[in-house]
Structures are given as C-alpha cells and as structure tokens.
Amino acid sequence: MKRSVKSFLQAPSNLSQWTHNLTIRPSSTSALTLCENPPQITESKHSHLTKSISNHAHMSQMLSQMIMNNIPIDHLNLMKLIDFSVSSHGFAASALLFTQFYGFIDSDLCNSMIRCYTDSNKHSHSVFIYTQMWKNGIFPDSSTFPTVLKSVAQLCRQELGKAIHCCIIQMGFESNVYVSTALVNMYGICSSVSDARQVFDEIPDRNIVSWNALITGYNHNRMFRKVIDVFREMQIAGAKPVEVTMVGVLLACAHLGALNQGRWIDDYIDHNRLRLNVFVGTALIDMYAKCGVVDEAEKIFKAMRVKNVYTWNVLISGYAMNGRGESALQAFSRMIMEKFKPDEVTFLGVLCACCHQGLVNEGRRYFTSMKEEFGLRPRIEHYGCMVDLLGRAGFLDDAQRLIQTMSMEPDPIIWRELLGACRIHGNIQLGEFAIKKLLELEPKNGENYVLLANLYARDQRWDKVGEVREMMDCRRVRKVPGCSSIEIDNVVYEFVVSNYIKPGFEEVYKLLADMNKKLKLAGYVADTGMASYDIEEEEKEHSLMYHSEKLALAFGLLKSPSGLTLRIVKNLRICQDCHGFFKIVSKVYRRDISVRDRNRFHHFVGGACSCKDYW
C-alpha cells in the first residue's frame, strides 16, 4: 500500500470534502496493530524514529521516508504526526487522511484530533469529531470531554454543552476533576454562570484550576463583585491562588474601581511570592489606572522587567483616561524608541488621549500615521475617537465627512458622538440627522432621547423637548438610572438617583441640602440647562440635587476622615451640574475627589478639574 507523500500532503483542507471520504471503524484491537503485516522495528530504530519525529524540521522528510519504505508507524508517533500536521497550518485534513491511510481510528486518535483542532481554534471541527465518535460507536473517555468542552465554550453552544454534560453524568465522569472543571469553564463562558457555580460546588476534589475557571466565568459575565467574594471564599477554603487567579481578581477590581481591594491584592502578590510576570504586572497597571491612581501604575510599569505591547497599551490608555494626555503621547514615543511595535489598541489609547485633551492636529496626525507609517487599518473604535475629537472641538463638518469615508457602517456610538457634539455646539440640524440614524439602530436606548432633549433644551425649545418625552412614553423607552458607588473601609456602597430619602441614609440627604446652601454662598449656581424638562427652575434644581454622584459624595464626606481622597465610580457620564458642584466642593471642603465616569476620570482638586472642563 504505497502512497505518495505528495498526495497525502495535498489532502483537501475543506471539512466536508474529507469527511465525505471518512470511514471510521471502531477499534477493538490494540492501537499498535496499525498495519496488517507490520514489519519488525527494533527498539533502537524505534527510539530514533521518535526522536526524529519530535523534531518538526525533519518531520516531513521522515514521514516521506517512512511511507516510501512502507515502515509502519506506531501509535505514539502517529499522534505526534497528527499534532504536527495540524499545528503546521492547515494540514488537519492530511492528518485524517493519514489515519485513513492506515485504515482505522480509535478513541485515542479521536481525542488527539479533537485536541489538535481545539488548540488550533478549529472548534467546529473538534465538535464534529466528537459527534462522529458517537455515530461510529467510539466511546468518549475522560480525555475527550475537557477538550471538546473547551471548543463548545469557544463556540458558545450552551445547549450542546448541556447535552455533553448529560453524557458525562451518564458515563460517570462528573467526578473527574478535569472534566468537571472544563464544565465550569464551559458554563461560565456560555453565560450560564449559575450552572457553572452548581457544577463547581459539586466537585469533590476541586483545585486551583477549578477556582480559576469559576473566577473566569464571573468575570466573563461582568459579575465583578462575585469575583471578589470567590477570592475571599478561596482563602477561607485554604486554596492557594496562583498568578492566573490574581489576574482575574485584579481585572474585577479594575472594573469596580475598588482601589483598596486592588491595593490589598498588590500586597498579597508581594507577600505570597507570586511572580510579577507580564500578565500580573499589566493587570496591576491597568487596575491602578482604572482606579485613578496613575502614579502607582507608573511605579509598577517601571518595576517590570519584561514588558509587551499590552503593558504599554494599559499605560498609555491609563494616562489618557486620567487626563494626562501629554504623558500618554510621551509614553508612545518611548514605546517606539524602545522598538515595541504599536498595534490598533495602542493607537486607540493615543487617539483617546488627543480626544480628551482636545489635541485636534495631533490626533489627525496620529490617525494618518497609524495608517501610513504603521500599516494599521483603523477600526470603528478609531473612527469613534476621531469623530469625538473633531466633533467636540467644533469641526462638525470634518466629523461628518469622516463618517462618510468609513469603510464600515457607522454604529450607534459614532452617531451618538456626533449628536453629543451637535449638542455642545448647538447644531440642531445636524443633530436631527444624527438622531434619525441613531434611532434607526437603537430605538430603545433612553440615553439617545435624553441627548436629543438636551439638544433642544439648550435652545430653550421646550415644545420639542416635550415631543421627545412623549416619544419616549409612547415607545416605552426608559432611561438607565444613574448609579454611583464609593468604597469606604473596603465596602462598596451604591447610590441610585432618587428624589425620595432612602431609609438609613437620612443624614446624607440632610448634608446635601446643607451643602447646597453653603456652596451657593461660595458661588455655585445650579446648572439647570441640562435638566431637560420644561419644569420650574426650583424643581429642576431639586431634581439635580439627588443625582447619584452627589449622594455618593455626601456619603463619602460623612463617612471618611478629612484629607482622604473620595473616589466615586459612575455608570453614566457625570452631568454638567455635578461637575461644577464637585469643583466647588473640592475647594470649600478641601477634599480631593476623583470621579470615574463611563468615559474617563475627573480629578477635582482645589476647585479645578483635571479635564480642564473639556469633556
């Protein structure tokens, strides 16, 4: 049964083509009887063969010789060949033909193929082999499930995952920690985190990998508080975290803006001799930057010996979001000097820095150089930055023209930015055009209507504002409620905008009322222009008074010692009025306040904001 290697390597790479030819035969015989009449191979020859085959450079050559000379290949080497042919760019089909060449396939071979497909991101192929196993009476075993589940997770096919879970239970593999950990991971990635938790709870001998899979699941579903809870739970259970665990927990801290928690993790890494590898280091920089402590982020960056493009990117965007555009651009220059190759995300940070700083010319230059000098194709996010940069700076025509030149369809964010720019610069006509596009794409997003109402309110066109309100009622559109949180003594408190006094928080409302009086004497005037409804001034003022960020601020003033920076995280953008209010509070109450809103940071010190009122 001679066969040329050439035809073997030219096997079809298309799945349907080769599956068509495939006959899978269950193997009851030993895997080593690959040939009908295997010639004897001495032990030394065998070991030589194995060694040679493990050297990828000689693989094709060896293979060719073996086939030409009709030398049988034992099971181990066959596996290696499959690994090799899959890993070396799309020889997957050849691997299968190879087994066909020898005429049979068994569960080990299937597992091997599934693993190779999974590792090379061909997840549907991986699932296909799994289903073929069943069809051909080859039973999956404990090595089949972890890998196929990984592919199922990547494909986000939860119903398939559930079916596989049933098989696992029926076959009695659920007590296998590898299998059940893979299930936890699969459910977590497929957004069925309660199932993940349930499987996790039933693992008898869970280990650090199982814990990490659970954390990954919570992070994936943006349940960041749960991640912190799980980390505490781990410590009570005596599980020893590893670097991957810390990365997961830091990610959660970064999203929550939970600085104290994050600091605690930083110390923990230090005290428990966990490595400050590039993943942990980058996650730390990101955490500090997202908690508004750029100096700490800088320190970590300087202490890191091994850096990569991610490390630079978190530093650059960290500077950008904290209003340190100059530092961001300097970091970018240093990055280039140190011969790191910037990628799309690097330029997102750079453009974002220009945008927050209003550096229009620089932004235009970077946008061009990204394309021309670095050969990177702008993605919709880059256009997003540019539209925002141009629009906010008043170049509405340029922004509109840029949208027209985009090679992709503008998304809601792009139109919302244009609308926002129209609101700032009072261009009702273009704003109406933008909102039309926006509502086609996002008819249910309350934020869009609010922007539109604000556009009209700026012009005192209360009839139009009323129309927008009616439209919202009629379409049953709800606004996302503003929600702010503040961390006091390691506990995160959340405040939602409301006009009635929450039981237990009476003093917060009382303090706010007092502050209002005090600040008015210091020159605070409620900015009612953005309270978009046609209501009496006093009423507008009242509705502004209980914005979530103000509630969080008053609570922070009550519950923390003087001198401590108040750190507030808000789900939406800070409103114009609160921005002014916070500036005066920082002066009158001599408190540094930092607010992380949906877009960026505002650091209020001594009556001024780091954004220099450009936001």
Next chain:
DNA sequence: GAAGCCGTAC
C-alpha cells in the same frame, strides 16, 4: 489531559 492571562471609541 482542565483555567491561562493583561489592553479597545460615547
């Protein structure tokens, strides 16, 4: 054999 990794425009 399982997790595995850090960054992304309003």
